[in-house]
Amino acid sequence: MSIENLKPETLALHGGTYRSDSATGAVAVPIYQTTSYQFRDTDHADKLFSLDEDGHIYTRVSNPTQDAFEQRLAALEGGAAALAVASGQTASAYSILNLAGAGDNVVSATDLYGGTWALFAATLKHFGVEVRFVDPSDPENFRRATDERTKAYYAESLPNPKLNVFPIREVADIGRELGVPLIVDNTAAPLIIRPLEHGAAAVVYSATKYIGGHGTSIGGAIVDGGNFPWEEHAERFPTLNQPDPSYHGKVWVEAAKPLGPVAYVLRARTVLLRDVGAAISPFNAFQLIQGLETLPLRIRQHNENAVKVAEYLQGHPKVSKVIFPRYATGEEKRRAEAYLKPGSYGALLGFELKGGREAGRGFINALQLFYHVANIGDARSLAIHPSTTTHSQLSEEDQLATGVTPGYVRLSIGIEDADDLIRDLSQALEQA
Ligand SMILES: *Cc1c(COP(=O)(O)O)cnc(C)c1O
Numbered sequence: 001m002s003i004e005n006l007k008p009e010t011l012a013l014h015g016g017t018y019r020s021d022s023a024t025g026a027v028a029v030p031i032y033q034t035t036s037y038q039f040r041d042t043d044h045a046d047k048l049f050s051l052d053e054d055g056h057i058y059t060r061v062s063n064p065t066q067d068a069f070e071q072r073l074a075a076l077e078g079g080a081a082a083l084a085v086a087s088g089q090t091a092s093a094y095s096i097l098n099l100a101g102a103g104d105n106v107v108s109a110t111d112l113y114g115g116t117w118a119l120f121a122a123t124l125k126h127f128g129v130e131v132r133f134v135d136p137s138d139p140e141n142f143r144r145a146t147d148e149r150t151k152a153y154y155a156e157s158l159p160n161p162k163l164n165v166f167p168i169r170e171v172a173d174i175g176r177e178l179g180v181p182l183i184v185d186n187t188a189a190p191l192i193i194r195p196l197e198h199g200a201a202a203v204v205y206s207a208t209k210y211i212g213g214h215g216t217s218i219g220g221a222i223v224d225g226g227n228f229p230w231e232e233h234a235e236r237f238p239t240l241n242q243p244d245p246s247y248h249g250k251v252w253v254e255a256a257k258p259l260g261p262v263a264y265v266l267r268a269r270t271v272l273l274r275d276v277g278a279a280i281s282p283f284n285a286f287q288l289i290q291g292l293e294t295l296p297l298r299i300r301q302h303n304e305n306a307v308k309v310a311e312y313l314q315g316h317p318k319v320s321k322v323i324f325p326r327y328a329t330g331e332e333k334r335r336a337e338a339y340l341k342p343g344s345y346g347a348l349l350g351f352e353l354k355g356g357r358e359a360g361r362g363f364i365n366a367l368q369l370f371y372h373v374a375n376i377g378d379a380r381s382l383a384i385h386p387s388t389t390t391h392s393q394l395s396e397e398d399q400l401a402t403g404v405t406p407g408y409v410r411l412s413i414g415i416e417d418a419d420d421l422i423r424d425l426s427q428a429l430e431q432a
Contacts, residue, residue, distance in 0.1 A: 016071025080226025088206020209377025
């Protein structure tokens with residue numbers, strides 16, 4: 001049997017080299033709740049520190065539970081390797097800091113998760129990294145914003161609230177022409193959008209969302225596509241191509257060679273996790289493995305339910321508009337068809353209440369099954385009214401620019417019974 005062409009349902013349970021615990025035979029990945037690992041002797045310690053032998057030294061940098069999660073996720077995503085970190089925010093921050101320093105810039109789509117927006121617009125600026133925001137509806141905007149200090153392009157595959165699928169191939173191609181890697185936050189669309197297959201160089205996740213699914217654990221990950229020619233652009237990427245004085249002069253593209261095309265994620269681990277240290281706990285890595293194992297099954301149910309809910313809302317007299325990739329038109333429809341797995345649209349949807357802000361409040365307060373939370377991607381269904389919560393600090397004008405109107409409601413559809421969800425929406429709409 002070829003292990004190569006396994007389907008996502010199989011990879012979610014078998015991806016990576018973990019089969020059973022080498023010490024005990026345990027089938028479930030054990031929680032290795034340890035900080036440190038005993039060296040066999042001084043020679044062994046030497047080899048581990050110089051990266052001449054693979055193994056664990058200290059859990060801030062690597063851990064066997066984390067390793068099993070990383071391998072499983074990399075296999076599922078079709079990447080060369082992955083790095084698990086403390087949160088989705090850490091994943092996006094490290095994905096940039098791994099390439100860019102003071103004086104450098106990154107070109108990012110404007111449609112971003114609020115936390116990423118704050119990181120890019122304010123915190124990275126304090127580090128001297130400029131983020132140039134461009135409208136992703138025209139991919140050429142990325143080219144126009146690029147110069148010799150541009151280290152990466154960044155975008156979300158399925159950003160909310162607009163839910164316009166990002167033109168991954170178009171922007172990745174521009175980047176490959178100019179020597180700039182595209183990093184895609186695929187948090188909202190695991191398995192249904194495959195950024196690496198469309199030319200992205202790396203994928204970041206908030207594993208807190210669909211990957212965990214249970215809503216118990218914060219975590220994040222960076223998946224290295226292993227497909228970007230860092231060495232061909234040695235001048236643009238000194239962090240990977242120049243001797244690293246913090247690691248006995250190692251050149252990361254060289255150091256990675258025995259391991260595969262994994263220089264990007266190798267440096268994020270050995271330098272950023274070592275020095276900045278936002279490591280995932282072994283317990284959370286274990287929790288995220290539990291989530292990953294049923295991810296393909298849950299995604300299918302999320303999708304099915306979302307389609308039913310969208311259809312119900314489309315016909316409701318109090319709803320003026322439903323925002324869901326299935327209902328995209330024009331160029332947006334073409335992109336949705338090009339990048340979404342056929343028949344899948346994700347489980348995020350937005351809708352517009354004719355009654356505006358007051359109707360939005362009335363609707364949210366009347367919900368009984370849907371949770372009123374800022375989160376997405378939980379197995380439970382979730383709802384939020386952005387203009388009175390996540391977007392309330394913005395001016396009305398800025399809210400509109402982000403796609404949030406006073407009557408806009410966002411739903412993250414869970415895996416409950418769709419008819420039960422529709423009954424809850426129906427009674428809440430009566431009170432909107
Ligand atoms: C939640 C989220 C993040 C941040 O992830 P945390 O795990 O909460 O740090 C980043 N991007 C997107 C699209 C998200 O939904």
